[in-house]
Amino acid sequence: MHDHIAFVHTSPVHVRTFDGLMAELAPELRVRHVVAKELLALAMKVGTNDPGLAEHIQRRMREAAATGARVVVCTCSTIGGVVEQSPTDGRYVAARIDRAMADRAVTAGSRVLVVAALESTLAPTYELLMDSARTLGQELRVDCLLVPDAWAHFVAGETQAYVDCVVAAVAAAVPPPGVVVLAQASMAPATPLLEVIGINAVSSPRLGVQRAIAQFQAQAAR
Structure with a gap:
């Protein structure tokens, strides 16, 4: 039965984050998580254009959808x-968590600073941002x-040190007018800290979950 949303993560730390968001935004929906740490490691080794990586991602997405998810969301940017290019045979929607964030950033201003630890x-x-810009004109x-x-802190489980490192780097960079895009879902806790010091920042988890719920509802209405 197609009655839930599934997430594919490359770190187990994201399970709690997305469970919390789903419980807040759509408590009536079931949630499934698949943690596939090897996907990020392989992407860093062979590059994102590697056919073997694409096949591995497709297998993990199908695994996540196997119990009937209408929408499968990957939380790794x-x-x-x-x-997004993964074939689904019409059985489910394959989504990326940061698409909604990109759309929000593009409509927020003509200049964007992308921040990443990897x-x-x-x-x-x-x-992604340029694609959103073209689509939205x-x-x-x-x-x-x-x-x-920052990444060494994340790998070591030092979440606060990781976030603090990101915030300090962005503050020191004196970002241009516009919006800061926190490219990795793990950076979301930096968003309110940056806003406190007057920097407009967007992150992917909440926006991405909201988009996934809307996609689920659209699928369910068919």
Whole structure:
């Protein structure tokens, strides 16, 4: 029975985040999680254009949908573009968590600063933003900021140090007028901290879940 939304994560830390959002925004829906840490590791090793990676992603998406999910959402920005191109045979919607964030950023201003702790995330997020800009008919200038020191904190489970590192890097960069795009879902806790110091930032989890729920409802209405 197609009565739930599934998420594919590349880190188990995201399970609690998305469980909480779903409980808040759509408590009536069942949720399934598949943690596939190997997808990000493989993407970093072979690149996102590798056919083997695409096949592996497709298998994991089908696994997530196997019990009847109408929508399967990947929460990893690095592989989001591959996910959207993953064939579903019409059985479910394959979605990336950051598509809604990109649409919000594009409509918020003509200049965007993309922030990531992994270099592999920058290009996919840049391409996503430019795709959203073309679709929405918006002019867009995109700058990128890599915060490599932050990732070691994330891997070590030092969440607050990770977020603090991201906030400090963005504050020091003096971002241009417009909006800061926190490219990785794990960066979401930095959003309110940046807003406190006057920086307009967007992150993917809440916006992406809202979009996934709308996609579920659209599928259910058919």
